[in-house]
Amino acid sequence: MxxxxxxxxxxxxxxxxxxxxxxxxxxxxxxxxxxxxxxxxHPVKVRLRAIAFSRTFFLGGLAAACFLILTITGVLLMLYYRPSVPEAYDDMKDLEFVVSSGVFLRNLHRWSAHAMVAIVFLHMVRVFFAGAYRPPREFNWVIGVVLFVTTILLSYTGYLLPWDQLAYWGVTVGANMAGATPWIGEDTRFLLLGGTEIGEPALLRFYVLHCVILPAVLVVLVAIHIWRVRKDGGIYLPPLDLSRDGGGKR
Ligand code: HEM
Known part of the structure; x- marks a missing residue:
């Protein structure tokens, strides 16, 4: 040295x-x-087959990376955005025309959100076709399903925040769909909007859900999810086919 x-x-x-x-x-x-x-x-030792790109396409890690980018850009966006009806839309316009690199910041957040939804879905498909949902990993599959729903809800709650026409009517459709659920629909819609129509309480609720509650749920579940992968002995590897090429990479 x-x-x-x-x-x-x-x-x-x-x-x-x-x-x-x-x-x-x-x-x-x-x-x-x-x-x-x-x-x-990571475990201290891993099998070569487990870290091959074609095994996982790194989709779980990429989903986590998207979440990290979303958290950093989201916190920066919070410095410029006020969740109230008279200000929200103006703040978005300020981000576009006044704040330096504001458009870049907003687009980084938006595109990472789209990417995260797609990547989490592909990760789920990868896990399914690998058969990695089978015992002992079934609990992690269930956590995964909750993670998928949380990811979709994060996207949905972020949709209202720009407070433009697209946001307003998009969330109107979503809230009415929730309202159509048998028995609990009306109550769920009321709880979500903080009233019977979309206004100030709805904007504040979506903001708190988007910036605090759902990210906190996601962080805790991702920690359990990744810890579980480790406790289940790393990612699932199919048995070696020893008849082929001496078994290939072990
Ligand atoms: C925020 C979303 C998610 C993150 C950050 C995440 C992260 C990860 C990571 C890093 C791994 C290990 C490497 C890999 O397989 O790529 C993994 C494995 C796994 N994930 Fe996810 N995941 C997410 C969502 C999901 C979803 C939606 C499902 C299924 C419904 C799921 C089910 C699983 C299972 C069963 C494994 C073990 C795979 C195996 O043993 O081969 N995950 N996840």
Missing amino acids: SALGRLLTGNRVWRSIVRHGFPDSNRNRALAVFSNLFLHV
């Missing part, structure tokens, strides 16, 4: 944070994974 390296890592502050030695041995490499909050999502 260089003198600078020794200076940086050979002191008490560094050792109080990084508990393992330089990862140049199997033991230290394993400790580096165990003792790091982010890395410990």
Whole structure:
């Protein structure tokens, strides 16, 4: 190790944070994974077949990446947006014409949202065709279904926020569809809109759902989801076909 390296890592502050030695041995490499909050999502050893692109198309990770982009851009958009009827639409126009890079910020948020819905759906299809919903992973499939519904609800609640004609009538249709549910429809519609028609209370409810409640639900469920993948022994791998090419990559 260089003198600078020794200076940086050979002191008490560094050792109080990084508990393992330089990862140049199997033991230290394993400790580096165990003792790091982010890395410990992975097992210390993985099979080559499990990390091949064609196994998962990285769709789960890409869905998580979209959510990260949405959170960062969403928080930045919150600096410019006020969820009230007289201001919401004007704030969107300000983002378009006044705020520097406002259009870029808004479009990054919008396109990541579209991408997340598509990617989560494709991830679900991938998991289905791999048969990875079967025991012991059935609980994770159920969490996945809730994640899918939460993703759709995030998209839907964000739709009202620009407070333009598209938003207003789009949400009118959605709320009326909810209202058509047998027995609980009218109450659900009332609860969602905070009244009988779309106005200030509906905008505030959609804002709180979109910016606080649904993202919080998603964060907790994604944490359980990824932890569960780890506890179920990593992603599902079909048994090796040893008759072909010596079994190929293990
Ligand atoms: C916010 C949405 C979601 C995120 C961030 C997410 C994330 C992930 C990640 C990172 C993995 C491991 C790697 C991979 O398979 O790509 C995974 C696996 C899995 N996901 Fe998701 N997921 C989401 C939604 C869903 C949905 C909608 C379903 C199904 C209804 C689902 C069911 C599963 C199952 C069963 C596995 C284990 C797959 C296996 O063992 O091969 N997930 N997810």
